[in-house]
Amino acid sequence: MHVPTLFKKALITFSGRLYLSDTVRNAAYRWAWDHISELPTGASVVDIGSRDSLFPAFLSWRRYFVRSIERDSRFSLRQQLNCRHWNVSYVIDNCDFLAATIPGKCDAICSLFSLQHSGDDDIYAYRSAARQLRDGGMFLSATEYRHTGTRFHFERDDGTMRIYGPEDIDGRLEKPLFDEGMAEYDRVYLGISENGKKVFTVTDPAQASYIFLLFKKN
Numbered sequence: 001m002h003v004p005t006l007f008k009k010a011l012i013t014f015s016g017r018l019y020l021s022d023t024v025r026n027a028a029y030r031w032a033w034d035h036i037s038e039l040p041t042g043a044s045v046v047d048i049g050s051r052d053s054l055f056p057a058f059l060s061w062r063r064y065f066v067r068s069i070e071r072d073s074r075f076s077l078r079q080q081l082n083c084r085h086w087n088v089s090y091v092i093d094n095c096d097f098l099a100a101t102i103p104g105k106c107d108a109i110c111s112l113f114s115l116q117h118s119g120d121d122d123i124y125a126y127r128s129a130a131r132q133l134r135d136g137g138m139f140l141s142a143t144e145y146r147h148t149g150t151r152f153h154f155e156r157d158d159g160t161m162r163i164y165g166p167e168d169i170d171g172r173l174e175k176p177l178f179d180e181g182m183a184e185y186d187r188v189y190l191g192i193s194e195n196g197k198k199v200f201t202v203t204d205p206a207q208a209s210y211i212f213l214l215f216k217k218n
Contacts, residue, residue, distance in 0.1 A: 002085035008054075009061070009086075020054045024210065027190060027199045028112045028142040029055050031212050035138060035186070036064070036108050043107035046132070048097045048125075049114025051158070052078045057086040066090035069100050072158060097125050105134035112142040117159045123176050130180030133217045139182065141173060145189070145211040169211065177215045186214035 011019050018029045032055070036045060041063040047056045050068040052075055060066045060083075068090060070076045076094040083089060093100050097114075098121060109129045115122045129139055149165035162168065174184070189208035192199050202208050 005085040012058075018058070020058060023197060023199050024190075024192065025053070025112070027210075028212065029053075029058075031188060032110055032112065032140045032142070033058075035140060035214055036110075037062075039064070039107050044104070046102060046106050046109045046129075048109065048111045048129070049117065050079055050092075051075045051114075052082075053112070054082055054086075055110070055112070056090055057082040057088055060088035060090040061086050067093065067102065067106075069093045069095065069097050071096045098128060102132050106132050106137055107134065108138045108140065109133060110140045112140070113144065115141070116143050116161045116164065117156075119160065119162070122162070123172050126173055127176040127180055130177050130182050130215075130217065133182075135217055137217045138185075139177060139215045139217075141213045141215075143169075143173070143211055143213075145169070145205075145208050147206045147208065164211070166205070169213075173213070180217075182215040182217050184213065185216050186212070188212040 008019060018026060018033055020026060020029050042065060044065045045059055046067045048069050050056050050070045056066045056068040056079060068079050070079060073094055076092055079092045109132060115125050118125050144163045146163050146165050150168055151163040153161040153163060189202050189205050190199050190210040191202045191207050192209045
């Protein structure tokens with residue numbers, strides 16, 4: 001057993017809390033897990049844009065059927081390594097989400113800081129995700145957010161990222177989901193301290209750096 005992974009598993013088991021990555025990702029994982037854990041074991045979960053995330057391995061360890069979709073081959077290899085370290089098995093697709101073949105319908109689909117990298121294809125990706133869900137299925141989204149409007153982060157090795165403004169949340173994320181028969185069930189705005197060491201819930205969107213959204217298919 002990979003010793004750091006063994007330590008993480010022990011910490012999660014005895015504390016009942018996730019400890020998987022940096023501060024912001026941990027907040028996203030914990031929020032997502034609060035909702036996914038409502039599903040029975042064996043439910044199917046798709047994680048879009050897994051990158052080097054340990055969340056797919058964690059979900060597989062908790063006995064969910066997991067499919068990780070990652071278009072960057074560097075991170076697909078990292079997911080294979082995570083499988084070995086966590087001694088779990090899940091499907092790893094090295095392709096763009098819109099090109100993925102997902103058999104059957106899913107119980108949950110996660111886009112944790114991923115579809116922001118899809119450029120103008122994000123609208124089609126959100127619509128496609130909704131169509132892949134069975135009735136009652138959930139879509140969980142975590143995005144960076146700026147209340148003043150859209151911004152772009154160009155100098156990234158994993159592709160340009162659109163930092164969503166309110167109009168993006170309304171038109172690029174929510175509308176495609178609403179059009180496919182989904183309804184919003186949870187919305188959380190988060191701020192972050194100047195040194196990036198603390199993430200906290202805020203009630204004023206103008207103070208938010210991130211937004212977490214949960215939709216369910218009616």
